[in-house]
Amino acid sequence: MxxxxxxxxxxxxxxxxxxxxxxxxxxxxxxxxxxxxxxxxxxxxxxxxxxxxxxxxxxxxxxxxxxxxxxxxxxxxxxxxxxxxxxxxxxxxxxxxxxxxxxxxxxxxxxxxxxxxxxxxxxxxxxxxxxxxxxxxxxxxxxxxxxxxxxxxxxxxxxxxxxxxxxxxxxxxxxxxxxxxxxxxxxxxxxxxxxxxxxxxxxxxxxxxxxxxxxxxxxxxxxxVMYAGTAMEQASRRDIFYRHHHPYTEGLLRSLPAHGGGKGRLIPIAGSPPSLINLPSGCPFAPRCPYAWDKCFRETPPLDEVFDEPGHRSACWLPHDWEGRQACEPRTETIDREETA
CATH class of the missing domain: 3.40.50.300 (P-loop containing nucleotide triphosphate hydrolases)
Structure with a gap:
């Protein structure tokens, strides 16, 4: 225990x-x-x-x-x-x-x-x-x-x-x-x-x-990893940094100065956290999520096991297998990205 x-x-x-x-x-x-x-x-x-x-x-x-x-x-x-x-x-x-x-x-x-x-x-x-x-x-x-x-x-x-x-x-x-x-x-x-x-x-x-x-x-x-009063993802330290599942965790990591080897612009998470008085329906991160689709705005995802790893759980409708998650592409761009030399 x-x-x-x-x-x-x-x-x-x-x-x-x-x-x-x-x-x-x-x-x-x-x-x-x-x-x-x-x-x-x-x-x-x-x-x-x-x-x-x-x-x-x-x-x-x-x-x-x-x-x-x-x-x-x-x-x-x-x-x-x-x-x-x-x-x-x-x-x-x-x-x-x-x-x-x-x-x-x-x-x-x-x-x-x-x-x-x-x-x-x-x-x-x-x-x-x-x-x-x-x-x-x-x-x-x-x-x-x-x-x-x-x-x-x-x-x-x-x-x-x-x-x-x-x-x-x-x-x-x-x-x-x-x-x-x-x-x-x-x-x-x-x-x-x-x-x-x-x-x-x-x-x-x-x-x-x-x-x-x-x-x-x-x-x-x-x-x-918490957002809007609830857990978005739970995992070991190594999995959070190298095998994360949730787009919010991805956004936090991409906003670090060291992302991309320190070469390029910082990539902030677009938008602001929701009001805890008037929470949106569905996933609370959906309005800011570049991967969000219709189901994300309608239904709240449960915190389920992902990647067949005990203890690694994510509250997201994206595929729960590693290959499927890696294949996902953002549906929207959250910021205008500029190429830097």
Whole structure:
């Protein structure tokens, strides 16, 4: 049994404009010691889905199951969730400056988090553990930096503090919500290296939420590609990059600067994601898809196995065999392509 199994997750929010269907029928699993990347454009439901698992989406309408170590987190009591969050499931949020309290020293915040889950730990012992954690994530002079405030750390260092806090009690699952978005490339590589080292040392499973396919290539074992609140494709990292099936996955990869050997224009996905209040009929990607045909606009494709590969699933009406998919040609051009020398 997987460490975490999410089954048919639906999350929606009531707004003055109508019901926002943020997540629609999402299913995935995370194995112990593995990294699952969830990718997609902004607004695709990546963050909402993982926050809902730990009941951080107040006011949402939620259905489905999220089985963690044999217990459904969506129906768990508040006391059980308090024992799980932080202790067994650590979370790294996108903006460390807003996640850390500006009025309290970094060391105090880590110490309080440790003692909130382990009342038997003395403040002295917790402070020693906090210094060890800061050293573990590569912060120099950790014992001294415990007495600094968040604003005295750089963006990369604040993110390392968040990683240290998330790993304080050696959780079995770490949810990292775009942990490197606001960081430059050098610091991003350092932060990812810290996460990878911690995973190797403690066997922690990671859910990595990102829109950066370079990070996916470096960190993930498996990938879920989300669009308009639902999964478009699920596969191993290698299959996503080299044997992908869904046109949306293809579009994400073609929009990378490295596509075509770095020679030619970038190829963006035409159009914009649909409104989650007024979703189109059929496949949600059909209005932007260069392969779309009549059936795509009428019927929603199920997330089915493709290429006869267990674990590789795609929600698309295109042929499910490799040869048939390779033979497909776009029916429309999404942009005007210019030949470059």
């Amino acid at each position: 997987a460490l975490l199994e999410v089954d048919d997750l639906h999350v929606s929010f009531d707004t003055p404009d109508g019901l926002v269907q943020a997540v629609r029928g999402l299913t995935f699993s995370v194995e112990r010691g593995k990294t699952l990347a969830i990718v997609g454009e902004s607004g695709s439901g990546k963050s909402v889905s993982t926050q809902t698992i730990t009941k951080l989406t107040r006011g949402a309408r939620v259905s489905g199951r999220a089985i963690f170590e044999g217990e459904d987190l969506l129906t768990a009591s508040p006391d059980h969730l308090r024992r799980v969050r932080g202790a067994k499931i650590g979370m790294i949020f996108q903006d460390p400056l807003s996640s850390l309290h500006p009025y309290y020293r970094v060391g105090w915040q880590i110490v309080e988090m440790i003692r909130a889950h382990d009342h038997s730990t003395s403040r002295r012992t917790a402070r020693k553990r906090a210094a060890e954690l800061l050293g573990l994530v590569g912060i120099p002079r950790p014992a001294e930096r415990l007495d600094d405030y968040p604003h005295q750390f750089s963006g990369g260092m604040r993110q390392r503090v968040m990683i240290a806090m998330a790993m304080a009690l050696n959780p079995v699952l770490l949810i990292a919500d775009e942990p490197t978005t606001a960081l430059d490339v050098t610091v991003q590589a350092q932060v990812l290296g810290v996460m990878r080292d911690l995973q190797e040392d403690f066997g922690t499973a990671i859910i990595l939420i990102t829109h950066d396919l370079g990070v996916v290539a470096e960190m993930s074992d498996d990938v879920v």
